[in-house]
Each structure stands twice: as C-alpha cells, then as structure tokens.
Amino acid sequence: MVRAAAATAPASGRPAPRSPRARASPSEARTVPRRPELSERGLHGCRKDFPILERSFHGRPLTYLDSAATSQKPRSVIDAEREFYETLNANVHRGVYALSEEATEAYEKARARVAQFLHAKDPEEVVFLRGTTEAINLVAGALARGGLARGDRVVSTEMEHHSNIVPWHLLRQHPGVQLDFVGLTDDGRLRGEDLDRLLARGTKLFTFTHVSNVLGTVNPVRELTERAHDAGALVLLDAAQGAPHLPIDVQEMGVDLLAFSGHKVLGPTGIGVLWGKKEVLRKLPPYMGGGEMIREVDKADITYKDPPLKFEAGTPNVAGAVVLSRALDYLSRVGWDELRSFEHELLLDAEKRLKAALGEALTIYGPPVGRDREAVLSFSLKGIHPHDIATLLDAEGVAVRAGHHCAQLVMKRYGVPALTRASYYLYNDREDTTRLVEALTKVQQILGR
Ligand code: PLP
Numbered sequence: 534m535v536r537a538a539a540a541t542a543p544a545s546g547r548p549a550p551r552s553p554r555a556r557a558s559p560s561e562a563r564t565v566p567r568r569p570e571l572s573e574r575g576l577h578g579c580r581k582d583f584p585i586l587e588r589s590f591h592g593r594p595l596t597y598l599d600s601a602a603t604s605q606k607p608r609s610v611i612d613a614e615r616e617f618y619e620t621l622n623a624n625v626h627r628g629v630y631a632l633s634e635e636a637t638e639a640y641e642k643a644r645a646r647v648a649q650f651l652h653a654k655d656p657e658e659v660v661f662l663r664g665t666t667e668a669i670n671l672v673a674g675a676l677a678r679g680g681l682a683r684g685d686r687v688v689s690t691e692m693e694h695h696s697n698i699v700p701w702h703l704l705r706q707h708p709g710v711q712l713d714f715v716g717l718t719d720d721g722r723l724r725g726e727d728l729d730r731l732l733a734r735g736t737k738l739f740t741f742t743h744v745s746n747v748l749g750t751v752n753p754v755r756e757l758t759e760r761a762h763d764a765g766a767l768v769l770l771d772a773a774q775g776a777p778h779l780p781i782d783v784q785e786m787g788v789d790l791l792a793f794s795g796h797k798v799l800g801p802t803g804i805g806v807l808w809g810k811k812e813v814l815r816k817l818p819p820y821m822g823g824g825e826m827i828r829e830v831d832k833a834d835i836t837y838k839d840p841p842l843k844f845e846a847g848t849p850n851v852a853g854a855v856v857l858s859r860a861l862d863y864l865s866r867v868g869w870d871e872l873r874s875f876e877h878e879l880l881l882d883a884e885k886r887l888k889a890a891l892g893e894a895l896t897i898y899g900p901p902v903g904r905d906r907e908a909v910l911s912f913s914l915k916g917i918h919p920h921d922i923a924t925l926l927d928a929e930g931v932a933v934r935a936g937h938h939c940a941q942l943v944m945k946r947y948g949v950p951a952l953t954r955a956s957y958y959l960y961n962d963r964e965d966t967t968r969l970v971e972a973l974t975k976v977q978q979i980l981g982r
Contacts, residue, residue, distance in 0.1 A: 571882065575960040576867060576875045582607040583960045593930025596968040601746050601909050601956035602934055603796045604777060606860070610799055613859040617852045625851050626825055626842075639855045644841070646858035650865065651791070651808050652782035658814065660841040661854050664805030665773040666696040668792030669740075671807055671844060672769055673700035675817035676738065683709035685737045688766070690715040690723055691946050692745045692752075695939040697771045701740070715741070717946050721748035721899040728757070732764035739766045743775025747943045747952065748899030749880075749909035751779065758787040767813065773797055777958065778876065778907050780869045789813045795853060800860035804853030807844070814840035823847040872959055876908040879957050883910055883966045890970045891977060898947060908957040911938070914973070917980045919953040925979065929972035 574580040583605045588595045597605060623633040625640045641656070648656040662668050681687070687701050691714050704710045713736075715727040723741070732739070739761035744751050758768045769790040772781060776793040783791055790813060795804040809817070819826060819837055823846030828836040837843045880902045887895055887910075894915040900906045914922060923935035935953045937944045944950060955969055 571878055571963045574962050576872060580960045584608060586960060590930045591928050596931040596965045598933045598955040598965060600958035601774060604799050604958055606799055607863050609863055610856055610860045613856045617855050624848055636851055640851050643854040643858035646861055647806055650861045652784055653808055657841055658808055658811055660807040660844045661849050662805050662807055663803055664794035665771060665792040668805060668807035669696055670700045671820040672790055673704055674820050677704050677708055679818040681708060681710050681737055686711040686735060688713050688731045688736045688739045690741045691717050691942040693742055694746050697740055721750050723752060728760060736764060736766040740769040742771040744907045746774050747911050747938045747940045749907045750900055751905045751907055754786045783808055795857040798860055799864055800857040801853050804850045804857050819843050821846040867959060876957055877902055879961060880908055886966060886970050890974050894981060911952040911954045913949060913952055919951040921980060922953045922976055925976045926972045931969055931972045
C-alpha cells in the first residue's frame, strides 16, 4: 500500500523536520492509551444511544461512515431539543418576564459550558454563531475592516477545508492582502520549512486546521502557534475536525482564535462557536449589525456592547446553544483517552482488513495511524472513480463520502481529482468495517480492472 500517492504527487521537497522547540499540545501529550474492546457495539456500547443507526437503506442496515461531514445525535441531545421548545422557549436578553429570564439563563449557561469544554478563561470569550464557516468569515471580515491593510500577509495551508481558504481569498480582492500557503509532505503533514520561510517575510495572521478532514493529520497546535507568535502573527485555529475527537485547551494551545461546529460534536446543525482571547475580540470590529449588539444608537453615532454580544446581532440560536451544551456533556462523559484509543483501534483494524481485501489497488492517504492521525480514512481504488464507489456502497447501506471534500488544494497536491472517505466516530464498530470491506470487495469485482 502506497501512502499519499507519492508517485503521482508534484515535487514536494523534504519532509517537515520536527522542531527541537516542539512541546506537546494537550492532545499530543497523550500517548495512545490502553487497547479498548472492539467487540462492543460502539465505545462502551454507546451505539444504542443513537436511534438513527437503527435505520435501514436499500434493505440493508445503515453503516454510517461519514461523521467527518456530520455526526449523528444521541437520544439525550434529541430529547434536549424537544424539552427546550416544550419548556424554555422565549427570546433572550430582552424580556422581563420569568420565561424569558429562564431562557436567557439557559443560553448563558450554555456559553459557560462551551467555555469549560474549551478550557477558556471566561465565558465572555465564547461567541455563538452558525458554525466554523461563519466564525472564520467573521474573523476575516472583521480583520478586513479593522486590522489588515493592502499588502499584509495571511498564511493558510494546503491542508485546509475551503472554509479556511475562501474567506481569505475574498480578502485578496479587498483589501488586497497577500495570501500564502504552507505546503504538504508526501505523507500528509505540513512542511515546516514553508512556515519558517513565510513567517520570516512578516505575517499578520497564520490560520490552520487542527485536524485535516481528508488526511486525518493532527497538527502540533502549540508548536505551530509558538512559531507564529515568535514572528508576531495572530493565530486562528480551525477546530471543526479536532473538537469531536481531541480535548481542546485553548490556554494550553496558546491560539488567539478558534472555531468549531456543533453538528460535528454530536450537537445540532446551525450552531457553532468562535472563541477568542478577550483582548483580541475587543479589537475586532462588529461583523453584522442588528438588535442586541449595541449600547447606544443615535442618528450620527453608535456604540457597541462588549464581546461576545457585539458579535451576536439579532435573535441568536438559543435552542441550538442549549442543546449543544447537552451534546458536550455527552461527549465529555465518554472520556477522551478512551475515545482516542478506540478510534485508533478501529482505524488500524480497518486499514489492515482493507489492505488484505483490496491489495495493490488500494491507496490510503495521510500519515500512518498514530498519535498525529485521526479517524479519517481517505482512499482511492485503482481504475474506479470515487463517485462510482460511493454510489455502489450506498446500495449496500454503506454511507461514505466521495469527492474533493471541500479541499481542492489537497486533491491537487496529491494529483487526484477526488477521493473516497470513510470517517469513524464513537458509535462505529468492527461490524461497520466488515460491511465496508465486503461492499468494497463487491465494487472491485464489478468495476475493477
Ligand atoms: N473546517 C473543516 C476542517 C471541516 O472539515 C469543515 C466541514 O467539514 C468545516 C471547516 C466547515 O464546517 P461547517 O460546515 O460546519 O461550517
């Protein structure tokens, strides 16, 4: 099995050297812990908590391997949504009646719960938004109006989801910032020498993903942040794929801003978070205008509230925030070490069995399963288009994703138009991999050369 399509990849230079200054981030510091039991149906048998996994498609039980796109929801989260609308629903911050006060209290409690999840200093550092995409757009839009000028440099990476590329492209047009990308090694890691070179030229903002949604690479957040800070850059972390799998400690990581989405951490769609250091959020101008974010409006003048309310114009997603806090409760009870260990075992087992069944035709992308690799398995099968693979797998009840995964720079780097991606989470088990392997074997028999 070849990793990261070295044969077809454009020249990439030497692999990124490990920095001697590197210190482990909270997630990295954890060695892969004891081997969990894969015979259980999901971690600690949690599969039964997810009612949707009882569904069948095309006469086959659902094998859900697309959690990197969105996670399924446990019953406690589904119940919390109904409970909110049955008992708590009212607009927040503006009512003087008891129901509105209760709704406000629940909303602010959810903010405190998120702060705890992120190990933030203060709940006021937590801004509720629609998700990672909106959070990154907020930062880009605010910087365009209040921090970046023509010619300033923003550095992103070739590993990013389009959510962390397109908002910066918009800034290339206005106000005319310079946009550069850290490249990738053949085995799917960031090229450290690119970062050093780009930072040396003066960078205002360095933004990167915690975990790659295609390669599964876990980036060394603290080390990269220290390097960017030494060069005087602000750091924004896209934790959309990190937050579901790894403990987040913003103080330990040292980043200035961080974004994640509720729907990938067992929570509802339409809710997500921008976390920022207080002093950084205070300096950013508001993103949208509307109710609840102002102190005083006059015909000729306006003053804004302090963060986070300055960034939450209009009626927020109150139910979403409250239900997200229930999802974080569920996730936190699972235990990060056990989750990590369980996912590593699932991934090792899947790689081994896929290799055995599909042989040389299989190419898996990304670093080897280990401490810098998360539960994403992107692959190609020689001579078969990923869309054909995903369509035939669907007929077997196996839900995987095929395409460029909103990461066209990754596709271009490895010289492929698209990949098939199976992504695992706490409710998956060995049986899911058995169905995946059986279905892929069928695909190979039907379409393989
Ligand atoms: N960043 C990464 C790494 C992602 O994988 C995704 C979604 O898959 C996003 C950002 C965008 O998240 P959302 O669509 O929830 O805003």
